Amino acid sequence: MAEETGLSRRAVLGTLGAAGMMAAAAVTVRPRAAEAQGLGQNETIEAALKRVFAGRPMKDGSGAIKLDVPLIAENGAVVPVAVEVTAPMTPQSYVKHIYVVADKNRIPIVTRVALTPESGQAYMGANIRLGETGDVRAIVEQSDGTLLQVKREVKVTVGGCGG
Amino acid sequence: MGAGASVSDIGKVRLRLPASIKTGDVVRVRCLVIHPMERVERDKAGKIVDKKYRYIDKVTVTYLGRTIASFDTTQSVSENPFFAFTFKATDPGKLAVTFHDTHGETYEGTADIRFG
Numbered sequence: 001m002a003e004e005t006g007l008s009r010r011a012v013l014g015t016l017g018a019a020g021m022m023a024a025a026a027v028t029v030r031p032r033a034a035e036a037q038g039l040g041q042n043e044t045i046e047a048a049l050k051r052v053f054a055g056r057p058m059k060d061g062s063g064a065i066k067l068d069v070p071l072i073a074e075n076g077a078v079v080p081v082a083v084e085v086t087a088p089m090t091p092q093s094y095v096k097h098i099y100v101v102a103d104k105n106r107i108p109i110v111t112r113v114a115l116t117p118e119s120g121q122a123y124m125g126a127n128i129r130l131g132e133t134g135d136v137r138a139i140v141e142q143s144d145g146t147l148l149q150v151k152r153e154v155k156v157t158v159g160g161c162g163g
Numbered sequence: 164m165g166a167g168a169s170v171s172d173i174g175k176v177r178l179r180l181p182a183s184i185k186t187g188d189v190v191r192v193r194c195l196v197i198h199p200m201e202r203v204e205r206d207k208a209g210k211i212v213d214k215k216y217r218y219i220d221k222v223t224v225t226y227l228g229r230t231i232a233s234f235d236t237t238q239s240v241s242e243n244p245f246f247a248f249t250f251k252a253t254d255p256g257k258l259a260v261t262f263h264d265t266h267g268e269t270y271e272g273t274a275d276i277r278f279g
Contacts, residue, residue, distance in 0.1 A: 040220070040237025042203070042211065078241045102239055106203065110239040118231040118251055120189035125247030129202070129239050161202060161239070 040107045048101065048108040053147065058139065061085075061148025067138040069154050076130040076160030081110075083138040085122035085148075089115075095122035097141040103151075104134030105161060130154060131161035172197045176272030178260060184252050186278050192224075193247045196262045196270050200242045219244055221263040226276070227256040252276055 041048070068082040085095050094117045100110040113124045122140070130136070137151040179193040198219055204212040222234040222244075232248050250258065255277050262270045 039235050040239065080245075082247065105239050107237050107239045109237055111237065112235040113248070114233045114235070116231050118226065118229065118253075119249055120251030121249040123191070123247070123249045124232075124234075125193070125245070126234070126236075127241040127243075127245040129241050160241070 039109055039112060041109075042106050043108065045101070045103045045108045052099070052109060053139070056145075056147055058147040058149040061138075061140055061150045065138050065140055065148060065150045067136070067150050067152055069136050069152055072155045072157065073130055074157045076132070076156040076158055078127050078160070079130050079154065079156075080125070081128050081136065081138075082125040083123070083140075085140050087122050087140075087142065089117050089120055089122060091117050092143075094119075094143050095140055096143045098122065098124050099137075099139040099141070100124075100126065100128060101137040101139060102128065102130055102134065103137065104132045105129070106131060107161075129160040130156045131159045132156050173199065174262075174268065174270040176260065176262065176270050178258075178272040178274050180258075180274055180276075184276060184278060186252065188252045189249050190252050191247060191249050192258070192260075192274075193245065194260045194272060195243060195245045196272075197243050198262070198264065198270075200238065200240060200244060202238055215265060217264055217266045219262050219264050222246060223261050223263075224248055224250070225257075225259045225261070226250050227254060252278070 064086045066084040070079065073079040081100055083098050087095050095115050098113045101108050102110055110128045111126055115122060133155045135151040135153050137149055140148045175197040177195045181190060184190055200218045201216045206212055216238065218238050219236055222236065223230055224232040231250050234246055257273055258276050259271055259273045
């Protein structure tokens with residue numbers, strides 16, 4: 001059939017491959033630019049959750065997620081946060097994203113971590129800013145789309161967001 | 164460090180790994196970059212000053228040339244940001260952490276993973 005149309009199998013596959021690469025590049029490049037601006041916005045916690053998760057149901061993740069935050073943060077400019085999820089990290093089922101969200105911050109979405117099975121364990125740590133006393137949430141998105149959430153209140157003595 | 168960091172220190176990356184790693188270990192890595200992570204400024208009327216704030220908005224972790232984890236970050240992350248993550252040490256090779264800021268600068272720290 002390839003002979004009839006004057007196209008060799010190799011040429012067809014080569015073209016398809018190149019098209020695929022371009023499609024892949026377009027897919028990876030475009031959201032990066034859009035999300036880089038979108039992720040950190042001045043908005044309320046409700047608006048942020050609606051924008052990022054589009055109202056998808058969230059289950060209570062207290063059985064699986066360990067959110068390590070201080071009870072009291074004397075300096076809101078540097079608050080250590082660590083999230084550890086008890087979940088398999090295999091290509092079939094793994095933790096895709098860990099979000100850290102600070103309810104009272106002007107920019108509530110703090111970070112989104114994208115993980116792969118090669119990460120070995122669903123774990124992340126970061127130093128974050130907290131503007132005032134409020135809940136800090138860890139939201140976990142698994143590879144099948146399930147969302148789990150835990151939150152804990154952190155008391156902030158001196159806020160760290162300025163402005 | 165901290166508030167005393169001078170401009171010339173910006174972009175210095177530090178990576179900390181356990182002293183010895185065995186094949187198959189899930190290794191915790193801690194990393195840090197010296198960076199101002201500019202916060203939103205407001206004028207006297209309380210309006211946000213519209214400028215291109217300089218902060219790290221992306222951190223990627225590659226191991227053996229493949230991206231295994233990445234952080235999308237906002238201005239709610241501290242100055243001189245610190246991150247921790249894990250990776251499964253399957254083969255000897257390079258682990259690299261690259262920080263990208265909103266002014267187009269990138270800063271990289273690497274570690275040579277060896278067993279024994």
